[in-house]
Amino acid sequence: MPASTEEEVFRAVADATRREILDLLSGGERPAGEIADAFPVSRPAVSRHLRMLREADLVASRKEGRRRLYSLNPEPLRKVDEWVSRYERFWGASLERLKAHVERDRKRRE
Amino acid sequence: MPASTEEEVFRAVADATRREILDLLSGGERPAGEIADAFPVSRPAVSRHLRMLREADLVASRKEGRRRLYSLNPEPLRKVDEWVSRYERFWGASLERLKAHVERDRKRRE
DNA sequence: ATAATATGTAACAATAATGTTACGCATATT
């Protein structure tokens, strides 16, 4: 297992393009080219964003023919969630909203 | 109201020292010098971290005599939480744990 | 075999981030 540090994960998601790449991948596996086409920067630039996401273990990739397919691995985002959630208590009012959200989600799954 | 962008907030928390400053301030208001003493870098370096946190609206400050007291403003962290929580559904297993946590928290408050 | 396609890396440039020391300014102390 690759395993990534909290620092790597926070740095990885600090960039808007990389966050959007993760958002895109939450819709399913995508080849590198298709990911690159979704952004206004060059393909090599996106390739390096993907490398950073790989190093943070936020994406996995596999080769299929001459394409390389990337997929989301959201697990390291827990590190971010865990840190941020320490501040939830300050929001207070949002707790009911959150509970409602969780409940809604649970129902959707059953 | 200052108002900060999502980008500013993500950049602000990308740095470990700044995250630790916020952690420190979650224990209450602190003067700049005391914050600086808590870290292995120089006082001006911490001063600039504090400036970035101010610009991201994550801390507030007030003058008291010759000291400047900083306090936490966690509200902009919601932007981070909202983004990350979109990935919670992938964790799945943690949903029940989260719900339990929220429920526990609610009980504590009533 | 040759050409086209998909992707990553190398080399470079420009800018942002992070740290340091020296300094300036306001407030408190003696």
Add this chain to the structure above:
DNA sequence: AATATGCGTAACATTATTGTTACATATTAT
């Protein structure tokens, strides 16, 4: 009034980040 304290900014050095174009490599198509 003179000195000490607390804190921010300026100027600078170093390294990280982000982008570009040119190139190398692997796979598929003709």
